[in-house]
Amino acid sequence: MDAPRFLSGQLLLAMPGIGDPRFEKAVIAMCVHDEDGALGIGLGRVVPRLGFHDLLKQLDIAPGVAPNASIHHGGPVEPQRGFILHTPDWGGQDSIAVSDRWVLSATLDILKAIAEGKGPSRWIAALGYAGWGPDQLESEMGRHGWFVTPGDQHLLFDCDVESRWATAFRQAGIDPRLLAAESGTA
DSSP, rough: OOOOOOOEEEEEETTTTSSSSGGTEEEEEEEEEETTEEEEEEEEOOOEEEHHHHHEEEEEETOTTOOOOOEEEEEEEEEEEEEEEOOTTTTTTEEEEEEEETTEEEEEHHHHHHHHHSSSSSSSEEEEEEEOOTTTHHHHHHHTTTTEEEEEEIIIIISSSHHHHHHHHHHHTGGGGGGGOOOOOO
C-alpha cells in the first residue's frame, strides 16, 4: 500500500522508535506536501530560554502588546529562520494558506502586526522547519515512522506542548501508552 500524498493541513506524529532523537514525540503541522517534497513546522518542543519578546528585540521590533509566548523548535532545517503558524483571520505578504485550517507566514509584517495588536487572533512562533525531499516522507511513512491525524485548532493553539503528542493520538482513538517502539515478527 502506498503512503498517502498531499498531507497539507494534517499533523504528523512521530511513532515511538522513529530512530532520530530530533523527532522523538514530534508533532509536525504539515504546511506543504507535493511531488517536490514536504515542509512542516514542529510543535512538540520549545526553544529553552527564548521568548517572543527576545525574538522581536533581535529584529528591532518593539514588543508592543504581543505576549511573550514560547518559541517552538520548528525543525532541524534552517533553525535561524522564523515562522508564524496562525489562524486564517490574518493574511499578509507571502502568507501560505494551508487547506482551510491554518496559515504559514515568515515575513516581518506578521511580527509587526502581532506587536501592534493587529495580527492573527491565534498564532505559534517557531524557528526552523522539518523538510523532506521528493518521496522521502512517503518512504519514512512506509517504514511506519509517522502517524497522520487531522490537524485542528485545538491541538495547535490550545494544547500545551508537553501533552500535544499524546493528546493528538488520543483524539485519533489511540492510547499512546500502548504504542511499542519496535514491531515483532510472526
